[in-house]
Amino acid sequence: MLLRAHSSHACARSNPFMTMAGNNLPALVIFFCVIFTAQTASSASPALESDILLKFKSSLINTTALDSSWNAKTNPCTTNWNGVRCIDGNVHGLQLEGLGLTGTIDVDTLAGLKSLRYISLINNNFHSAIPNIWKLGALKAVYLSRNQFYGEIPDEFANMASLKFLHLSRNEFTGKIPSSLARLPRLLELKLDENQFEGNIPDFQQKDLRKITVANNQLVGPIPAGLSKASPADFEGNKGLCGAPLKEACPSANKMSTTLLIFIIVIAIAATLLVLFVVIIVIGRRRTTERLGRPSSIKVVASEDDQMETRSQDQSTSSKKSDNANKLTFLRDDRERFELQDLLRASAEVLGSGSFGSSYKAVLASGEAMVVKRFRHMNKGGREDFQEHMRRLGRLRHPNVLPLVAYYYRKEEKLLVSQFMENGSLASLLHSNKTQNQQGLDWPTRLKIIKGVSSGMAYLHKELPSLSIPHAHLKSSNVVLNESREPLLTDYGLVPVINNESAAQLMVAYKSPEYAAEGRVTKSSDVWCLGTLILEMLTGKLPVNYLMQGKGSDDPDLASWVNSIPKEEWTKVVFDIEMEGTKNGKGEMMKLLKIALSCCEEDLEKRLDLFDAVEKIEEVKERDDDELNSKTTSDEVSVPL
Numbered sequence: 277m278l279l280r281a282h283s284s285h286a287c288a289r290s291n292p293f294m295t296m297a298g299n300n301l302p303a304l305v306i307f308f309c310v311i312f313t314a315q316t317a318s319s320a321s322p323a324l325e326s327d328i329l330l331k332f333k334s335s336l337i338n339t340t341a342l343d344s345s346w347n348a349k350t351n352p353c354t355t356n357w358n359g360v361r362c363i364d365g366n367v368h369g370l371q372l373e374g375l376g377l378t379g380t381i382d383v384d385t386l387a388g389l390k391s392l393r394y395i396s397l398i399n400n401n402f403h404s405a406i407p408n409i410w411k412l413g414a415l416k417a418v419y420l421s422r423n424q425f426y427g428e429i430p431d432e433f434a435n436m437a438s439l440k441f442l443h444l445s446r447n448e449f450t451g452k453i454p455s456s457l458a459r460l461p462r463l464l465e466l467k468l469d470e471n472q473f474e475g476n477i478p479d480f481q482q483k484d485l486r487k488i489t490v491a492n493n494q495l496v497g498p499i500p501a502g503l504s505k506a507s508p509a510d511f512e513g514n515k516g517l518c519g520a521p522l523k524e525a526c527p528s529a530n531k532m533s534t535t536l537l538i539f540i541i542v543i544a545i546a547a548t549l550l551v552l553f554v555v556i557i558v559i560g561r562r563r564t565t566e567r568l569g570r571p572s573s574i575k576v577v578a579s580e581d582d583q584m585e586t587r588s589q590d591q592s593t594s595s596k597k598s599d600n601a602n603k604l605t606f607l608r609d610d611r612e613r614f615e616l617q618d619l620l621r622a623s624a625e626v627l628g629s630g631s632f633g634s635s636y637k638a639v640l641a642s643g644e645a646m647v648v649k650r651f652r653h654m655n656k657g658g659r660e661d662f663q664e665h666m667r668r669l670g671r672l673r674h675p676n677v678l679p680l681v682a683y684y685y686r687k688e689e690k691l692l693v694s695q696f697m698e699n700g701s702l703a704s705l706l707h708s709n710k711t712q713n714q715q716g717l718d719w720p721t722r723l724k725i726i727k728g729v730s731s732g733m734a735y736l737h738k739e740l741p742s743l744s745i746p747h748a749h750l751k752s753s754n755v756v757l758n759e760s761r762e763p764l765l766t767d768y769g770l771v772p773v774i775n776n777e778s779a780a781q782l783m784v785a786y787k788s789p790e791y792a793a794e795g796r797v798t799k800s801s802d803v804w805c806l807g808t809l810i811l812e813m814l815t816g817k818l819p820v821n822y823l824m825q826g827k828g829s830d831d832p833d834l835a836s837w838v839n840s841i842p843k844e845e846w847t848k849v850v851f852d853i854e855m856e857g858t859k860n861g862k863g864e865m866m867k868l869l870k871i872a873l874s875c876c877e878e879d880l881e882k883r884l885d886l887f888d889a890v891e892k893i894e895e896v897k898e899r900d901d902d903e904l905n906s907k908t909t910s911d912e913v914s915v916p917l
C-alpha cells in the first residue's frame with residue numbers, strides 16, 4: 277500500500293503532462309501510470325524491505341561498510357546486502373558487527389520488517405541511550421554489547437515474549453536492572469556485565485535461563501535463590517553482592533538467629549569432616565606415588581583408580597563387579613590389548629586441557645603411544661546406554677576417522693583411549709609459532725587436509741544417521757594428523773552420552789547461528805562447523821568466538837568477517853600469508869572459499885547439505901592452475917553453488 281501510494285504520487289509529481297493538462301490527462305499517461313503502479317505493487321515485499329533498510333541506514337553515521345552493497349536498485353535478500361540475513365526471501369536478521377557504526381538506531385523504521393527476529397550491533401561506536409528495541413516485540417535476540425550505550429534502561433521489556441538472548445555487556449548503562457527482564461518467559465541468556473548497574477538483582481526464576489552474567493557492575497544485596505547455582509564468576513566485581521554462588525554470606529538484619537547458629541555449627545562440623553577426608557586422600561595419594569616410584573600427571577587419574585584397586589585388594593570379598601571396575605573395555609579385536617595399569621605405569625605427558633577434561637599421552641612398554649582423554653560430563657543415560665554407544669563408535673572404520681580403541685567407565689568420569697598421532701593437531705600446525713626452519717602449511721597440503729576432513733565427515737553422517745548431529749565438535753584441535761599428514765577426526769559422535777547442558781556450553785556445533793536464534797542444532801550444524809574449519813584453514817585466523825565458548829569475545833564469526841570485506845579485496849586480504857608461495861591456484865582457493873561460505877549460510881535452507889558440500893570440495897583440484905589463471909583472474913571465478 278505504502279509503495280503504491282508512493283508510486284502514484286511520484287507519477288503525478290514527475291509527469292509534466294499531469295500538472296500542465298489538469299483534468300485533460302492524455303490516455304497514454306494514465307495507462308502508463310496504472311501499469312507502473314500495478315507492477316510495483318505486485319513486487320511490494322522485497323522493494324519495501326529495501327526501502328525500510330535504506331531509511332534505517334540514513335539515520336546511521338559512518339556507513340562506508342554498507343554503502344557498496346546496500347543499493348536501492350537491488351533486493352537485500354538476493355544480492356547479499358552486507359549484514360542482512362534472510363529466510364524465505366524476507367529479512368530475518370541484521371548482523372552489523374564491528375563496522376564502526378554510530379548515529380541513531382531508528383527502531384520505528386525497523387518495525388516495518390515483519391520477519392525481523394534478531395539484531396546484532398556488537399562492537400560499534402554507538403553513543404546514545406538504549407534504542408527502544410522493546411517496540412520490536414517479535415525479536416528473539418538482541419546483541420548490543422561493546423558499544424557506548426549509556427543511561428538507565430526503562431522497564432519496558434514486558435512485551436518481548438519471544439526474547440531469548442539479550443547481550444548488553446561492556447556499555448555504560450546505569451540505574452537498575454529492569455525487573456521486566458525477570459518475567460520474560462523464554463529468556464535463555466542475559467549478559468549485562470561490565471556496565472554500571474546499581475541496586476538489587478531482580479528475582480529471576482525462569483527455569484530455562486541457562487546463562488546470566490552481571491559481573492563488574494555496582495550491584496548490591498542478596499543474589500536471588502534462583503541464580504544460586506550459576507557460576508560465581510558471573511557475579512564477581514560487584515562489591516555489594518552476597519549469597520550463593522558467591523562466598524560472601526549475606527549479613528543478617530537482626531541478631532543472629534538460633535537457626536543460623538545451628539546452621540553454622542553444622543557447616544563447621546562438615547568442614548572438619550571434609551578436611552579429615554582430604555587428609556586421608558592426600559596420604560593415600562602419597563602412598564600410591566611412592567609405590568609407583570615417580571610423579572606423573574596421569575596419576576591424577578591413577579590415584580583414584582589405584583585407591584579403588586588397593587581397596588579391592590584389601591577386601592578379600594571383592595566381587596566380580598569390582599574386579600571389572602578397573603578394566604579397560606576394548607572396542608577392537610585387531611590390536612594388542614593392555615591393562616589400565618599399563619597406562620598408569622607408562623610415562624605420561626599432559627597434552628592439554630580441553631573443554632571436557634584433560635588429555636594425556638601415555639607410552640606403553642611396547643613403545644606404542646596412546647592418548648587417554650578424561651571426560652567429566654558424560655552422564656547422559658546409564659552404563660548400558662554408554663556401553664552400547666561406545667560399541668557403535670568402536671565399529672567405525674575410515675581412513676579419516678581416528679578409531680576409538682578402548683574406554684573405561686566410572687559413574688563420575690570416563691576415559692576414552694585412542695592412538696597418539698605424532699604430527700599433532702591441525703590447530704597447532706596452523707597456529708603455533710614456527711621456528712625459522714619450520715615451513716607453514718602450503719596450499720596443496722591444506723587442500724588435502726580439507727578433503728580428508730570432509731570425507732571423514734561424510735562417513736560419520738552416513739554411518740550415524742540416527743544421531744541428531746553426527747560429529748558436533750569439529751574444530752581444528754579435534755583433527756589430528758598422521759605421519760603423512762592425513763587428517764583424522766577425533767571427539768566425534770559424543771552427543772548421545774554428553775549431558776545436555778555441557779554439550780550446549782562446550783561443543784562447537786552449539787555456537788552455530790541456528791542455536792543462537794532457535795536453541796537447536798541439526799545435522800546442518802556440522803556443515804557450519806566444516807565451513808568454519810575450511811575458513812580457518814584458508815585465512816589462518818582462529819574462530820575465536822566459539823573456541824572461547826563465547827567468553828571474553830564478541831568477535832564476529834569467520835564467515836561474517838570474510839563477508840564484511842569487499843569481494844574485490846578477498847585475494848589480497850583474506851588468504852593466509854603462509855600460502856603466499858602458491859604461485860597459481862588462487863582460483864581454486866576462491867572456489868573453496870565460496871563453498872565454505874555456503875556451508876556457513878545462516879539460513880538453513882540456503883546452507884549446503886553435507887553431501888553436496890563434500891562433492892563440491894572433491895571437485896576442487898590440487899593443480900597448479902596456470903591454465904585457469906591465464907583465462908580469468910581469481911576474482912572472476914564463478915562457482916555454481
Ligand SMILES: Nc1ncnc2c1ncn2[C@@H]1O[C@H](COP(=O)(O)OP(=O)(O)OP(=O)(O)O)[C@@H](O)[C@H]1O
Pocket residue numbers: 627628629630631632633634635647649678694695696697698700701702704749752753754755756766767782
Ligand atoms: N590422538 C591424538 N594424537 C595427538 N594429539 C592429540 C590426540 N588427541 C588429542 N590430541 C591433542 O591434545 C590436545 C588436548 O586435546 P583435548 O581433546 O583434550 O582438548 P581440545 O581438543 O583442545 O578441546 P575439547 O575438549 O573441546 O575437544 C589437543 O591439542 C589435541 O589436538
